[in-house]
Amino acid sequence: MLRDFKQSLLISAWFVFLTFPLMAVRVNTTDQVVTWRLMNMVWVAIGSFVLSYAWRFMLERKKVRKKTAEEGADTRSKLQIKLEDMSFRYKAMGGLLIVALVYPLVVNTYQTNIMISALIYVVLGLGLNITVGLAGLLDLGFVAFFGVGAYTFALLNHHFDLGFWMTLPLGGVFGCLLGVILGFPILRLRGDYLAIVTLGFGMIFKVVMENWDSLSFGPSGIANIDKPGLFGMDMNLAQSTTYIYYIMIALVVFTILITNRLKNSRIGRAWIALREDEIACVAMGIDMARTKLSAYALGAFWAGMVGVLFASKTTFINPASFTFMESAIILSIVVLGGMGSILGVILGAFILILMPEYLRDLSEYRMLAFGAAMALMMIFRPQGLVSGLRQKYEYKGTKDQVNNG
Amino acid sequence: MEYFLELFFGGLTRGSIYALIALGYTMVYGIIQLINFAHGEIYMIGAFVALIVAGICTIYGMTGISVLILAGVIAVIYACAYGFTLEKIAYRPLRGAPRLSPLISAIGMSIFLQNYVLLVQTPDFLPFPSLIPDFAFMEPVAYIIGSPELVILVTTFVTMILLTLLIKKTRVGKAMRATQQDMNMARLVGVNVDRIISLTFIIGSALAAIGGVLVASYIGQVNFYIGFLAGVKAFTAAVLGGIGSIAGAVLGGLVLGWAESFAAGYISSDYEDVFTFGLLVLILILRPSGILGKTRKQKV
Incomplete structure (x- = not known):
């Protein structure tokens, strides 16, 4: 007890020292003013003292968990067990779908709009989930594919007056193509190099879009992009928002269906094998190039499609919407939700996108919390909120047979 | 020649900073x-x-x-x-x-x-x-x-x-x-x-x-925000020289500094960052272990 107390006191003092210059002092070199905010130090001291106890408690719990897991005990949470029950799943899905369909009819346009952006992130998260969650290829430039979709629609609409429905598949295809083109040179790279190269590609995309004025109209972006049409009907703002919402729901359902099927298909299993052990996977006769490229291309496909929708929802795009921070947000959705788990990613997107919207006062702390959550999640709960379910085949014979066999 | 020397020393200065950060990586x-x-x-x-x-x-x-x-x-x-x-x-x-x-x-x-x-x-x-x-x-x-x-x-x-x-x-x-x-x-x-x-x-x-x-x-x-780009570039330098090698980090930093300085001076400064990442991708494709790095065999 006393040892813990002493240790926490020490940690608290250390953090006061650590945060002192940045938190307690603020200089304004232009006006020649120094502001002292010593009150902050008290908060740091108290906060780090409490957190050090929490930290120790969590580490202890992690150790206990690991032990029980080694003893073969069931470590799944109650929620997880419930979710693995198929009949409950179907009921829950049906209920959710009804809620989703009724939602825009009971709330106002503003709320619907927020929900649309959350759904956009759901699709982005599911796309990245293929690349990162299933195939284990860390992609830090995912937003480039999203941007390609958005620019595809914006440019085709601006120059050739092409409509939303024509471009929706095209956006996906262009995203896919870029995925393959970028995938080729980096096939040979291992995890961490891959991360940095994809990060580079993401930044190249933004820099090119900012500077290639004749193509992309530079930092000022493209405005007056058409909203999706419905047989030439005239719609007011509320109606078209509701319409986009339903398109988005359809897209989400479509994405869930496809990714779920992909996950259990031959290629999906190849991805998971690749993630678990590359050498063993190749030794088993899986074509590494094809598997990796398809993971890239299929992940990028969804980003491209939803990019088209994003452009037509906001009717204005510029390179500032496609920064590294967006990639980081999408990645944290996948990491927090649970890599490889579809339900987890959906949950992650809702939590990460809706929470800052409704807790406006706290929204400036959003990225701070995301960053901390990414690290904490890796340390204490690497499988995410909902861990991916692996299809298992159980032997259903009698006990006798098991013993004899 | 003056312009060349100016770019040369500009690149050297920039490169030595990259090298310092790259050493940590x-x-x-x-x-x-x-x-x-x-x-x-x-x-x-x-x-x-x-x-x-x-x-x-x-x-x-x-x-x-x-x-x-x-x-x-x-x-x-x-x-x-x-x-x-x-x-x-x-x-x-x-x-x-x-x-x-x-x-x-x-x-x-x-x-x-x-x-x-x-x-x-x-x-x-x-x-x-x-x-x-x-x-x-x-x-x-x-x-x-x-x-x-x-x-x-x-x-x-x-x-x-x-x-x-x-x-x-x-x-x-x-x-x-x-x-x-x-x-x-x-x-x-x-x-x-x-x-x-x-x-x-x-x-x-x-x-x-x-x-x-x-x-x-x-x-x-x-x-x-300055740390982000500097970090990415320094990492590029580390990879360029061969990650894990200390001499490589210094060399990579200098090469990157010069490449950026000359590319910005003679071609176009708008695309400076594109050159950096282009170089990174090129190195990783042609020689993933970097200039001075040793290739590590992956064993099962």
Whole structure:
């Protein structure tokens, strides 16, 4: 007890020292003013003292968990067990779908709009989930594919007056193509190099879009992009928002269906094998190039499609919407939700996108919390909120047979 | 020719800064095979702490190169403390976890530190007081290389020599090399591996902070976001030279500095960052182990 107390006191003092210059002092070199905010130090001291106890408690719990897991005990949470029950799943899905369909009819346009952006992130998260969650290829430039979709629609609409429905598949295809083109040179790279190269590609995309004025109209972006049409009907703002919402729901359902099927298909299993052990996977006769490229291309496909929708929802795009921070947000959705788990990613997107919207006062702390959550999640709960379910085949014979066999 | 020389020294200055930061990446990667994504943030925190110290000093009427040295020393102390804490909190609990886990944790810490500085300080660019005087003896060559550049070059040169001596000649350096070669074996012969890893982070952070202070006083402004791009570029330099190799990091930094400087000077400065990443991709395709790196066979 006393040892813990002493240790926490020490940690608290250390953090006061650590945060002192940045938190307690603020200089304004232009006006020649120094502001002292010593009150902050008290908060740091108290906060780090409490957190050090929490930290120790969590580490202890992690150790206990690991032990029980080694003893073969069931470590799944109650929620997880419930979710693995198929009949409950179907009921829950049906209920959710009804809620989703009724939602825009009971709330106002503003709320619907927020929900649309959350759904956009759901699709982005599911796309990245293929690349990162299933195939284990860390992609830090995912937003480039999203941007390609958005620019595809914006440019085709601006120059050739092409409509939303024509471009929706095209956006996906262009995203896919870029995925393959970028995938080729980096096939040979291992995890961490891959991360940095994809990060580079993401930044190249933004820099090119900012500077290639004749193509992309530079930092000022493209405005007056058409909203999706419905047989030439005239719609007011509320109606078209509701319409986009339903398109988005359809897209989400479509994405869930496809990714779920992909996950259990031959290629999906190849991805998971690749993630678990590359050498063993190749030794088993899986074509590494094809598997990796398809993971890239299929992940990028969804980003491209939803990019088209994003452009037509906001009717204005510029390179500032496609920064590294967006990639980081999408990645944290996948990491927090649970890599490889579809339900987890959906949950992650809702939590990460809706929470800052409704807790406006706290929204400036959003990225701070995301960053901390990414690290904490890796340390204490690497499988995410909902861990991916692996299809298992159980032997259903009698006990006798098991013993004899 | 003058223009060429100007670009040459510009590239050399830039490259030596990249090299300083790249050394931190390479040393950490050499020992625990982790890309310390938050390394650029340590560089930024170093620059910010130096700004605060230098700001207070100038407001109370002190100025000149001694203030810069004082600011630099305090910045290095704080950067070391941050690097040490970072490793303790975000990486140590993940030792032995799958490779992707510490990497994601590092990205998380990078985002965290960036926003921490953004929230407790300011989102704006803050001007850094200019503390390096124009030396009289630099007068004749001032059109190619200025006094700030000279200070940067001399400082990085001295730092690198000290680092080489530390690694090659001291007991601690020997332990570091042993840990890099084989961590388990080093532990068996009595090296305190945990302490060596902490020390590696501390040294890397100190180098990054020195780079941060030099750049801040050279460019004259500081912002919470400067660490990100600098970090990515320095990592490029580390890969270019062959990650894990100390001489490689220096060489990679210089090559990258020159490549950027000449490309910006002769082709176009808009696409400067594109050249950097283009170079990175090219190197990784043609020679993934870098200029001086050894190819490591992957074994099952």
